Amino acid sequence: MFKKSFYYLWGSQALSNTVDVFYLVALMTFVLSTTNSIMFATLVPFIRVTAQLASGFLAPLMVANYRLPFLLTISQSGQFLLFSLLAFYLSPWIGGNSFLLIYGIIACISFLDGWTTPARNALVPRLVSDEVLMKANGMVATTDQVVQFAGWALSGLMVAKLGAFPVLVIVAAGYGIAMLVTFWIEDPLEPPRRGIWDRRTASKQGYMALKEAQTASDPSSEIKSPTRWDTLKEGWVLIWKSPRLRALTVMDVTDMFGGSVWAGAFMLVFVKEVLLKDEQWWGYINASYFAGAVIGGLLVVAFVGRLEKRIFAAMLAGMLGYALLTTLFAVNSYAPLALLLVLLTGPMTELAAVSRRTLIQRSASKERLPQIFSAQATLLNTVFGISLLAMSGIAEWLGIVNMYLFAAGITLLAICTGIVNRSSFRKEVHIVEP
Incomplete structure (x- = not known):
């Protein structure tokens, strides 16, 4: 619903x-x-x-x-x-x-x-x-x-x-x-907003009310709230203590490290040096990549009933398909085939990404998800920036073809991480509170 x-x-x-x-x-x-x-x-x-x-x-x-x-x-x-x-x-x-x-x-x-x-x-x-x-x-x-x-x-x-x-x-x-x-978005886990500027969470309001009541009855008593450092590290601690979240985060980070190879500058070099085409074909490949991603998202929505039954297998299948297609893209020099391969990576990428996000959302209580997603967003943004520099170096030293092969190999490492930790996906994982 x-x-x-x-x-x-x-x-x-x-x-x-x-x-x-x-x-x-x-x-x-x-x-x-x-x-x-x-x-x-x-x-x-x-x-x-x-x-x-x-x-x-x-x-x-x-x-x-x-x-x-x-x-x-x-x-x-x-x-x-x-x-x-x-x-x-x-x-x-x-x-x-x-x-x-x-x-x-x-x-x-x-x-x-x-x-x-x-x-x-x-x-x-x-x-x-x-x-x-x-x-x-x-x-x-x-x-x-x-x-x-x-x-x-x-x-x-x-x-x-x-x-x-x-x-x-x-x-x-x-x-x-x-x-x-x-203004019309309401969070079901919170009491209805009394106004637009009703900003505090229920837990925060409860803590403040408890502290005021305790101070009124016994001024010498003190209720300790989590420090800012405790709050900042909470998401990271939750990820580390949950085998499933830890595995999913490692897979996300590993996949993100290789995913930067689809940045425009890398594809432009590939088009010119390997496919021997001009900027127009660079535009075609960019369009094909995003079109494939859109098609992939639509296919996930269309077949969600079947995918739900084997969501872990669907995630690994999407990543494996992506790795194989990236490998074929790297060793191919025929431009029309390159367009097709890039188009086909879209459904695989979306299948893996949507499955991973769904598994993450089901691996923690809804109250803890904001902290977890905040920690992951920070980590993924950092890794993406590092990846751009690293992949630039690989392309410069080893060549653009080897860069794409290296990216495919990184995705295989992410798949291995999932297989090694598959036991954590067969049972409900309790999130240990920090």
């Missing part, structure tokens, strides 16, 4: 992710046209990722003290206000050109966005019944891929036709609508 709040969450995040793509393209276009510097333009996504990483470190403090819908509302409201300010500053009427201010606003917007994905992933199992959880994850994953697939192409066309500033206005309006939708 899907609660109404799930559709509000799904819609608001889909819209927010769409305008995120629009604003990245519009801002990079604006910076590039203003400075004629590729370095200044690439600072936009770099600052974004860095700010999100910093936000991820602090996310456990936020999710421990504040309701998840409130965090989403604050995030969307802050992004709407900041981006409106940025659009006005860059408008023809003001003509702002201080890149220090522009980058500062981008950092603040990205910081606010840093806790939305952990909050969303933790909210999904609260807003749907367990029997449709995998279907819900498939729906969210498909939407994410549609946004990536259509967003980059559409935003480029819009910037080319309308110019950067009109697109920025559209982005600000999109953030505003996403902000309004979050």
